[in-house]
Amino acid sequence: MEEILSQPPFTKIPIKKSNKTIRFLTFNVNGIKTICNYHPWNQFKQEFNDIFLSLKSDIITLQELKLTINTTLNEIKNIGHLKNYRSFISLPTKKKGYSGVGLFIKKPENDEEKQIYTVVKAEEGLTGYLSDKSGTRYRDQEDKIGGYTNDMSESEALNLDSEGRCVIVELINNLVIFALYCPANSQGTEEGETFRLLFLQQLLKRCENLHNLGKRIIIMGDINVSLDLIDSAEGINDRLGLKIIEDIRDGVNFEIENYKECINFKFSRKSRELMNKYVIQSMIYLLRDKQKINYSNYQIFYDTTRIYQGRRKKMYTVWNTLTSSRQINYGSRIDLILCNCTKMIKHTSNADILPFIQGSDHCPVFTDFENWNEENEEGKEKKDIMIELNKYQDKKIMFEAKNHFKLNKIRDISTLFGKRNFIESNGSSESISSSTSSRTSSPQPEISKDNKETETDQKSNSKKPKVLVYKSRKTIDNNKLSSSSKKSINDYFL
Structure with missing residues (x-):
């Protein structure tokens, strides 16, 4: 490691x-x-x-x-x-x-x-x-x-x-x-x-x-x-296409020069308006016009990333992988x-x-x-x-x-390799493997129907281990995935 x-x-x-x-x-x-x-x-x-x-x-x-x-x-x-x-x-x-x-x-x-x-x-x-x-x-x-x-x-x-x-x-x-x-x-x-x-x-x-x-x-x-316009590449791109905002690289100056549209974005969806009602605003010169809503009675949350990073642009957390949007950083936070x-x-x-x-x-x-x-x-x-x-x-x-999920009633398959130690826990057998044991993705054998091994089974297992057939994990080929199984980035720009 x-x-x-x-x-x-x-x-x-x-x-x-x-x-x-x-x-x-x-x-x-x-x-x-x-x-x-x-x-x-x-x-x-x-x-x-x-x-x-x-x-x-x-x-x-x-x-x-x-x-x-x-x-x-x-x-x-x-x-x-x-x-x-x-x-x-x-x-x-x-x-x-x-x-x-x-x-x-x-x-x-x-x-x-x-x-x-x-x-x-x-x-x-x-x-x-x-x-x-x-x-x-x-x-x-x-x-x-x-x-x-x-x-x-x-x-x-x-x-x-x-x-x-x-x-x-x-x-x-x-x-x-x-x-x-x-x-x-x-x-x-x-x-x-x-x-x-x-x-x-x-x-x-x-x-x-x-x-x-x-x-x-x-x-x-x-x-x-997305709480703010600077959190949505699509939101910015749409407004640039309509020529209702100016493209300014610095986030603070972007929001100052495009103040009206930055405010309108916060109210553009009910879900966004609701989240912004509870998140303390860190936008420069925000809410000079307080007629739309009184935030003061609701705001209790700090957006930790924004508080620490300020008004940094292009700080996106999701991209459309079908259109190589990640490579050009066209995404959403x-x-x-x-x-x-x-x-x-x-x-x-x-x-x-x-x-x-x-x-x-x-x-x-x-x-x-x-x-x-x-x-x-x-x-x-x-x-x-x-x-x-x-x-x-x-x-x-x-x-x-x-x-x-009652996971303590499932035997760890890694213990089939090397030394095995068993402990009784809530009527079930748990295995403790050494730190060097490697885990596989093959299905793990269950103990027994009542989650216990009989003395006969234990003696039999100690004399003659069971023969198991292991199958390797198949790697998914992304090229064979249908495009319908993947999400459009538009689903994320909300």
Whole structure:
């Protein structure tokens, strides 16, 4: 792995400022099963723990996993049982094999990190109407994240949460993280637009409720909304064609000279208008005309990339790969990391896009915060965290992937090579392999129907190992993919 990381593009990934830096990263992978067929990820042999480490990030969300529970349990295990990260994964119950979101939290290595990365609560879905393995709806559980809205029926809520678009985790330091793949309505239908707006409304209203409860909040993922005109190459190009704006390279002067159209762009779609209502504006001379809407009662989120990078142009995060748009950087910025905490924003040490990372039509986006827990305004925050730590550090989180998908009941096929050690865990056999074992993509053999091996089977296995036939992974030939299976970049310029 060290040899891989010593080469581009990984040498281009910014090094964190210190060992106290906390890096958040979002990446729409456009298919977790296929990303490892492309450079640079094909060097990692499906080892997602190493992939995550290569991104030098502590809290990671991936969108468009494109997994289904029934047919790809092996792939779920690849990202659900990691050495250095805890996994929380939501998959769709309808439109199977579509969307899907994963949130991966660094496992703390010392007491100081436990005060940051310890997970105290986790939920699937946005509305709280889904249930974990206990059968109790999240919103009805005694120990819940909170902030739920009550302005929609349960059937509407379950439909909203049926596409695997949201994972929510609360950490011990009072930070609630929303990992999201927001709807795009790429087909342009009335039904799709209604669904999209309802999702954004419920998301932002719940965040507002949590904000009022004093929670720190991070929204990270593919939001599918370009907030500003400088975030949309197509928006700029269309207006240049109509000769209603001037093409100015510098972002600040571009927005000053084209102020009217930059403002109009913010109101050009209901989804964009809604997002801008909640995001604190960093545009120079913005809203000199405040007649359209009073933002002051709503704005709670900082766009971390914009706060750090200023009004930089062409900072796009998605491109149309069918038209070589990435090569000429004709794209859109729709992958965002938003934060409601002023203290955290003051501790931002870096925030940027990583366009040199290939493998998807999107690129990763990251934000670095220094350890804001060290700034103890009331003199008791760390004490409170330690009390909570004693309560939660050994708590079983039912929505954690290994529990939610019962991944501990699947034997790791890598243990068929070399020395094997077995432990009993909840009535199931788990195998522990050495660090040098290599993982393959072949289907993993299940234990037995009741997830236990009889003594006879164990003795038989120790004397005569089973003969297995392994098949190599077929690499997808992109040239054979039909154009209808790929998205137009116009679907992203929203």
